[in-house]
Amino acid sequence: MSGxxxxxxxxxxTCLVDAIRPQIGFAAIQLLEEAGCTVEVPQAQTCCGQPAFNSGDNRDTERLARQTIAAFEGFDHVVLPSGSCAATMVHGWPDLLAGDPDWAARAKAFAAKTHEITSFLVDVMGYAPQGRRLDASATYHDSCSGLRELGIAGQPRALLSHVEGLRMRGLEGNDVCCGFGGTFCVKYSAISNGIVTEKAEAVEKTGADLLLAGDLGCLMNMAGKLHRRGAKTRCFHTIEVLAGVASGPAIGEEG
Structure with missing residues (x-):
């Protein structure tokens, strides 16, 4: 609980939310304000540098890290609707800037107050949504970075348990990669396609109406494959359901 x-x-x-699915950003603001937070969106933010970092471009990643750290330094907490971006900031940035005497301590302090949103709502704020209802069945995919690097697993499920009418169904291989992996899906497209095909098959076997996850990149990848297979499963970010805004177009259905 926050003291x-x-x-x-x-x-x-995050870049993807800003460019592809702004509704997730607005849902994040709604939930954070309901939890009792004062929320601001610094205009100086751009990208966390994850694509550059994964491609070995440390110089540009460091530049983006310094810019973002400076923009968010005055806040009590930094919150993201993405486990992969949060993991880059929490683990990648301190390692990258460890040898810089002017930025090493600032990167560590930034990492210590940075959280993925479901983890922040549960572990820091002790928040639970009230008055939410969604009559549907859903299954949940645990995105790699959030699960393995940040330990996010129980938090989204705990929050979803407060949504009346939502029936959760287990997903075989829920902790197995969806095949997106940022630049992985570009460098190794055939392998990526094989992985996401297996994921889509597992999702379809659940018979769930909805597929939920905490990273938009993963959701876009899985939604695209499900759509091409003619599946009826609709994909939403977890916080869209928690904010009660999952009644409109699903991911991949916009436009």
Whole structure:
């Protein structure tokens, strides 16, 4: 639980949310405010640098890290609707800037106050959504970075348990990669396609109406494959359901 009432939170929207699915960003603001936070979205933010970092471009990643750290330094917490971006900030940035005497301590301090949103809502704020209802069945995919690097597993499920009418179904291989992996899906497209095909088959076997996850990149990848297979499963970010805004177009259905 947060020891500070009305903590000041800086929301890092992420590139994909900003460009592809802004509704997730608005859902994040709604939930954070309901939890008692004062939320701001610094305009100086751009990218966490994960694509550059995964491709070995440390110089540009360091530049983006310094810019973001400076923009968010005055906040009590930094919150993201993405486990992969959060993991880059929490683990990647301190390692990259460890040898820089001017930025090493600042990177560590930044990492210590950075959270993926479902983890922040449960572990820091002790929040539970109230008055939410969604009459549907859903299954959940645990995205790799959030699960393995940040330990996010029980938190989203705990939050979803408060949504009346939502029936959760187990997903075989819920902790297995969807095949996206950022630049992995570009470098190794055939392998990526094989992985996401297996994931789609597992999702279809659940018979669930919805597929939920905490990373938009993973959701876009799985939604695309499910759509091409003619599956009826609709994909949403977990916080869209928690904010009660999962009644409109699903991911991949926009436009």
């Amino acid at each position: 500070k009432p009305n903590p000041r939170v800086g929301l890092f929207v």
